[in-house]
Amino acid sequence: MKATINDVAKQAGVSIKTVSRVMNNEPSVRQPTREKVMDAVKSLNYQPNLAARNLAGTKAYSIAFIYDNPNAYYVIDMQNGILAACKKQGFELLIHPCSSKSTNILEEITNMVKHSRIAGLVLTPPFSEMPDFVQHLLDLDVDVVRIMSGDVAPDELAPCIMVNDHQAAMSITQHLIDLGHTNIGFIAGQSEHMSTVERLRGYKQALKLNNIKLDERLIIDGEYSFESGVHGAKQLMAEDNRPTAIFSCNDEIAAGALFASRLMGISIPEQLSITGFENSPFSRQTWPRLTTANQPNPKIAEGAATLLIAQARKQAAKNIITQYTPQLIVRDSTSQINE
Amino acid sequence: MKATINDVAKQAGVSIKTVSRVMNNEPSVRQPTREKVMDAVKSLNYQPNLAARNLAGTKAYSIAFIYDNPNAYYVIDMQNGILAACKKQGFELLIHPCSSKSTNILEEITNMVKHSRIAGLVLTPPFSEMPDFVQHLLDLDVDVVRIMSGDVAPDELAPCIMVNDHQAAMSITQHLIDLGHTNIGFIAGQSEHMSTVERLRGYKQALKLNNIKLDERLIIDGEYSFESGVHGAKQLMAEDNRPTAIFSCNDEIAAGALFASRLMGISIPEQLSITGFENSPFSRQTWPRLTTANQPNPKIAEGAATLLIAQARKQAAKNIITQYTPQLIVRDSTSQINE
DNA sequence: TTTAAAAATGACAGCGCTGTCAATTTTATT
DNA sequence: AATAAAATTGACAGCGCTGTCATTTTTAAA
Numbered sequence: 109m110k111a112t113i114n115d116v117a118k119q120a121g122v123s124i125k126t127v128s129r130v131m132n133n134e135p136s137v138r139q140p141t142r143e144k145v146m147d148a149v150k151s152l153n154y155q156p157n158l159a160a161r162n163l164a165g166t167k168a169y170s171i172a173f174i175y176d177n178p179n180a181y182y183v184i185d186m187q188n189g190i191l192a193a194c195k196k197q198g199f200e201l202l203i204h205p206c207s208s209k210s211t212n213i214l215e216e217i218t219n220m221v222k223h224s225r226i227a228g229l230v231l232t233p234p235f236s237e238m239p240d241f242v243q244h245l246l247d248l249d250v251d252v253v254r255i256m257s258g259d260v261a262p263d264e265l266a267p268c269i270m271v272n273d274h275q276a277a278m279s280i281t282q283h284l285i286d287l288g289h290t291n292i293g294f295i296a297g298q299s300e301h302m303s304t305v306e307r308l309r310g311y312k313q314a315l316k317l318n319n320i321k322l323d324e325r326l327i328i329d330g331e332y333s334f335e336s337g338v339h340g341a342k343q344l345m346a347e348d349n350r351p352t353a354i355f356s357c358n359d360e361i362a363a364g365a366l367f368a369s370r371l372m373g374i375s376i377p378e379q380l381s382i383t384g385f386e387n388s389p390f391s392r393q394t395w396p397r398l399t400t401a402n403q404p405n406p407k408i409a410e411g412a413a414t415l416l417i418a419q420a421r422k423q424a425a426k427n428i429i430t431q432y433t434p435q436l437i438v439r440d441s442t443s444q445i446n447e
Numbered sequence: 448m449k450a451t452i453n454d455v456a457k458q459a460g461v462s463i464k465t466v467s468r469v470m471n472n473e474p475s476v477r478q479p480t481r482e483k484v485m486d487a488v489k490s491l492n493y494q495p496n497l498a499a500r501n502l503a504g505t506k507a508y509s510i511a512f513i514y515d516n517p518n519a520y521y522v523i524d525m526q527n528g529i530l531a532a533c534k535k536q537g538f539e540l541l542i543h544p545c546s547s548k549s550t551n552i553l554e555e556i557t558n559m560v561k562h563s564r565i566a567g568l569v570l571t572p573p574f575s576e577m578p579d580f581v582q583h584l585l586d587l588d589v590d591v592v593r594i595m596s597g598d599v600a601p602d603e604l605a606p607c608i609m610v611n612d613h614q615a616a617m618s619i620t621q622h623l624i625d626l627g628h629t630n631i632g633f634i635a636g637q638s639e640h641m642s643t644v645e646r647l648r649g650y651k652q653a654l655k656l657n658n659i660k661l662d663e664r665l666i667i668d669g670e671y672s673f674e675s676g677v678h679g680a681k682q683l684m685a686e687d688n689r690p691t692a693i694f695s696c697n698d699e700i701a702a703g704a705l706f707a708s709r710l711m712g713i714s715i716p717e718q719l720s721i722t723g724f725e726n727s728p729f730s731r732q733t734w735p736r737l738t739t740a741n742q743p744n745p746k747i748a749e750g751a752a753t754l755l756i757a758q759a760r761k762q763a764a765k766n767i768i769t770q771y772t773p774q775l776i777v778r779d780s781t782s783q784i785n786e
Numbered sequence: 787t788t789t790a791a792a793a794a795t796g797a798c799a800g801c802g803c804t805g806t807c808a809a810t811t812t813t814a815t816t
Numbered sequence: 817a818a819t820a821a822a823a824t825t826g827a828c829a830g831c832g833c834t835g836t837c838a839t840t841t842t843t844a845a846a
Binding site: 132160 | 831832833834835842
């Protein structure tokens with residue numbers, strides 16, 4: 109029923125070792141031989157047995173994804189992207205949900221790494237932003253690829269996929285400025301998240317570039333939640349220096365701000381422009397639909413996983429930095445000032 | 448570094464076969480021997496090598512979860528539950544996102560089942576509601592456990608975890624009736640989903656039990672989305688026979704209905720009660736927070752996976768039916784009529 | 787052409803476990 | 817106490833592949 113390497117070898121008229129070489133893209137196989145083997149592989153619908161590979165070889169054919177993220181949309185997007193890469197490369201994915209606050213998280217992960225043969229891990233925030241954690245993993249002799257916010261890698265420990273929130277935040281802010289806004293409120297996410305820091309930095313820099321004076325009172329501390337958006341918007345609209353636009357650190361905050369505005373009888377976007385961030389499904393379910401920045405999470409994750417697998421195969425340098433910049437998506441929650 | 452079965456055997460002073468027997472809970476091992484082995488296992492932190500097991504044995508140590516669900520919260524909950532069961536039983540989880548509309552879905556899954564040694568699959572809607580699909584899998588000689596909506600299993604092909612939406616919908620409706628409501632609108636999800644059918648059935652039955660005449664005009668076709676809730680609520684509030692309460696088929700619809708009500712200047716819950724369904728994180732992010740029915744998805748999924756693994760070990764009957772009834776959670780979006 | 791070096795291919799052991807079946811020990815029976 | 821039956825334990829092959837190293841073939845150099 110299921111073809112083995114032996115069947116392929118017989119059909120191609122070569123030894124199983126040669127088939128093995130072809131399957132692993134090793135050099136030292138002549139082109140005609142390689143083709144003969146590939147033909148047999150195709151005709152038999154052969155797929156190497158992962159268990160046997162793991163048992164016999166020293167290489168690993170699995171990567172792991174650990175997550176601690178209350179945002180299910182984010183996790184699923186990431187997971188789907190990683191799975192896509194794994195499928196293409198014939199790798200397996202180990203999924204490990206866990207809590208970053210748990211005290212024995214290190215032990216837990218260490219145990220997993222030691223007991224499953226793992227080539228490496230894809231790390232997302234908050235894990236990707238914990239240098240000690242990353243170092244610990246590297247000491248365990250597994251590869252690591254980090255997905256994190258910023259435009260400059262923090263170190264050369266391991267490759268980084270940088271999401272340029274700074275640049276994206278500038279684009280959003282510039283979009284608002286182009287619409288004529290100068291009083292722009294900012295509702296932040298948790299300040300421990302790099303993404304918040306970077307988005308705030310982008311916001312500030314855009315103001316500076318346009319010679320708009322920064323009003324610190326328009327920057328509201330918050331967290332990545334609907335409630336935070338509600339409170340933030342209320343607070344902002346109570347200011348003397350009332351903003352005509354609000355930059356929300358993510359779509360949920362923006363949805364909250366939108367909601368609060370309705371309650372206060374402020375019409376969006378006529379009287380107030382509101383922007384989101386992330387382009388989660390959320391942002392299409394509000395009224396009006398949110399202007400936001402699209403973060404191509406599945407693509408990012410697939411890129412990260414592909415890079416990780418290349419690392420595992422020693423086909424990539426340790427210091428690779430990739431950048432993604434979320435792109436502005438203009439929808440219905442922003443417009444010219446219009447009172 | 449990593450202990451093998453050999454190390455355990457040596458330390459316990461038995462043969463590796465005996466260790467193997469202990470690890471697999473096979474009979475024919477004397478209690479003292481079993482204990483000696485278990486001690487060695489613990490002291491060496493031994494964990495059987497899955498690759499070797501897969502390669503050597505005929506049993507499978509993996510189950511699969513295929514999903515096609517736009518609701519990320521649902522998927523993550525299910526996945527976490529399944530993973531918990533796998534961890535406890537030393538199984539591995541293969542994750543396979545896919546589209547049920549894709550034409551080659553059957554081939555795709557068949558291929559996966561044939562190439563990875565899989566004991567069985569956990570099926571959620573819509574897959575669990577496709578008898579042909581289930582039969583096809585069974586023909587492939589893998590076990591299947593279905594999670595689906597209803598109070599009666601449709602057949603005895605494979606075990607079912609029934610989520611009693613009918614009963615839960617009755618509870619919600621009864622809650623509204625107890626508050627004095629008799630004109631209760633219903634905004635449906637997609638009618639192809641069993642969950643919609645079952646929830647509508649529960650709604651109708653509760654009305655009947657309370658001798659409230661059913662007004663078909665108060666039943667609005669919809670789908671499981673925010674927009675649908677917005678439109679549904681608008682339509683309902685335009686009726687002559689304007690409802691004082693709205694039963695929404697899920698939390699997203701309810702959020703939409705809530706939103707529309709705000710727009711129409713209807714205050715919740717004073718002038719209109721609105722209920723959700725599912726208790727997604729969504730339902731805590733609305734204002735007011737939604738009265739809803741809690742579906743313990745992680746528990747359901749863990750139960751399903753545990754059952755599947757028992758099946759795989761021939762430790763469970765084929766015709767097991769488990770029932771979960773989502774429980775009413777009363778929050779702030781429902782109250783007595785009060786105009 | 788001959789010969790050495792390099793490239794391509796193959797033979798074979800063994801990864802850590804389970805299945806089979808044989809050897810041993812225990813228990814029950816006479 | 818002797819014997820048969822049952823329960824327990826172990827020896828060993830082999831799952832499908834990769835790593836090592838030997839062998840063969842090709843290519844380059846003399």
